[in-house]
Amino acid sequence: MNKQRFSLFDVLNVFLLSVLSIAILYPFWQTVILSFSDPSSASSLGVHLWPEKWIPDAYRFVFSYQDIAAAYFNTILRTVIGTVIIVCTTLLVAYPLSKKDLPYRNYFTIFFLIAMFFSGGMIPEYLLIKNLGLLDNRLALILPGAVNVFSIIIMRNYLMTIEKGLEESALMDGAGYFTILTKIIVPLSKPVIATVALWAAVGHWNAWFDAMIYIRDPSKTVLQMVVRQMMVDMDLSQTQFGGGGMTNANLLLSNVRAATVMISIGPIILIYPFAQKYFIKGIMIGSLKG
C-alpha cells in the first residue's frame, strides 16, 4: 500500500495554484464590489474585499438609462439571431461537405477554406458595408460573420465519423437530403451543435469592434460599446453617460461602469458551469482532428 503523504512539493504546488486562482479572480471580485459600493469608499485607495454597505444605486441607474437598456437589448438580439444563423449555415455546409461521394466536393471545400486564410482586411470590409448601405444597420453586426468556416470544419469532421446506416436506409425509402438533415443528422449531432452554438453565442455577446466601426446611432449599438465608451470618456462632464442623470444618482462613472460590466458578464458566468464541457470539446475537436 502506498501511503498518501504530502511532500513539500505538493504544499508549494497547491499554494502556487491558489495564488494564481486568487490573482485571476480578484479583478472580477473588485468589479462586483465597485458596482455595489458608494462613491466615497469606492474611490479610496486600498484593498476592497467587502463594501461597507451594499448599495444597488449603480444598477438602478444602469437599468433606467435608456441607451444602456437599448444596448443590452441589441446585444441579446444579435446574439440570438446571429447564433441561430451561424448554426444553420454550419449545418447546411458541413453536411454536404461530409459526403465523400459528393462530386466536386473538393472545389467547394477549397472555396470555404480560402476564406479562413485570406480576407480583404479591415478597410475593404468597412467599404463594403458602407457601399451596401449597411452602416448604422444591425444587419452589419450579423451578416459578415454569418458563415463560420472554423465551425464548419469541426462539424464536418464530426459528421464524417457518424454511422451512415440510418441515413442510407432513409435514402432507400425515398427521403430527401433536407429531411435526412433535419430528422437524422441534427438529432445525432446535438453535442457538436451545442458546441458551435455556444461559441457563436459567446462571440456575438462579446463582439464590439463591428459595432464600433459600423454603428453610430447610440440606440443601435451594443453593451460592449457602452462599456468602452465609459472607459474612453473618463471625464464625467463630457460623457453622454454623465451629465444630469449621473449627478442626480450621486454615482461615479466607475460605479456605473462596474455595474455595466457586471450585467455584461453576468450571463456568461451564469451559463459557465454548464457550458464548460462544450467549450472544451470545441477546442479539442478543432485542434486535434486531422
Next chain:
Amino acid sequence: MSTVTPLAERPSVRKTNENWVRAKRMKALYLMMLVPMILLFTFHYVPMYGIMVAFKKFSPGLGIWNSPWNHFEHFKGLFHDFLFTRALRNTLIISILKLAISFPAPIVLAVLLNEIKNGMFKRVTQSISYLPHFMSWVILASMVGEVLSPQRGVVNYVIQLFGGQPINFLSDTHFFIPVLVLTDVWKEIGWGAIIYLAAISSINTDMYEAADVDGATRFKKMIHITVPSLVPMIVIMFILSLGNILNAGFDQILNLYNPMVYGVADIIDTYVYRRGIEQFQLDYATAVGLFKNVVGVALILSANAIIRRRSEHGIW
C-alpha cells in the same frame, strides 16, 4: 493506336459523365450550400476586390473602380513612414515578448495541475483559470484599469504600503508592455493549458510505473517523463504562434492604450485602424493592412506546411 476510342467511352469523359449524373441526383446538397456560399462570397470575397484601393488614389466620391491608379506608391512610402516602421517594430517586440512569457505559462500550469491529486481542487482551479478567456478585451481592460488605477487600484496601494510612488501603469512607456504581457497571461493561461492537459492524459502510464520501480521521485517523473512527452505538442503550438507573430493583440491594445504610450504600443493593426477609420486615409491604410496580411498569410501557411511535414496532422 489507329483506332479512335469513342468520346463517351474515354475514361476521363466517362468519369465526368458519372459525376454529372451523381451530382444531379445529389443536387439538394448543392442547394443547401447556396445561401451560405452567397453570404461568404459577399462578405468575404467581395472585400478582396476592395484591396484594389491600396493601389489607387482613392476618393470616396469616385468609388473603388473609378478612382485613379496610384500603382505601388503607397507601398513605396511604407518604409519611409516613421509611424509604420515604429508600428512594425512594436508589433514584433510585443509578439516576441508574448512568445517568451505567455507561451510557456500554460505549459507550466498544465504540468502543475497534473500533479494535483485532489480532483475537486484541480477542477475548481482549472475552471477559474480559463474564466477570463470568455470575456472580451473591452470588459477585461475595464477591470485592468481599475486594478492598476493610481487612485484606487490594489497594485498602487501595495506600492504605497512599501513607500513607493503611485505609478500610472497604462500611461507609462516603461510599464505598458509588461502590462500587456501579464494581462495576456491572465486571459489565456488557463485556456492554453487545456490542450497540454489533454496531451498529458494520453501519456502511457507504463512509463510512470517503470519509473516508480526505479524509485523515481514525483519531481523527477515530472521533469523526465511528463515534460518530454509534451515536446511534440509544444513544438506544434510554437510553430503556430510563430505564424501569428504579426498579430500582437489588436483587441487588447486598442482597449488598453492611449496616445501617451503610442510610441511603444502602436502595432500595425491599431495603426491601420487609426489611419483608415479615424483619419479616413482609406487607400494608405489598406496598403498597410495588405502588407501585413500578405506577410501574415505566408507565415501561417508555412507554419502549417512545417507542421504537416512533421506530424501528419495540420490544422484541417
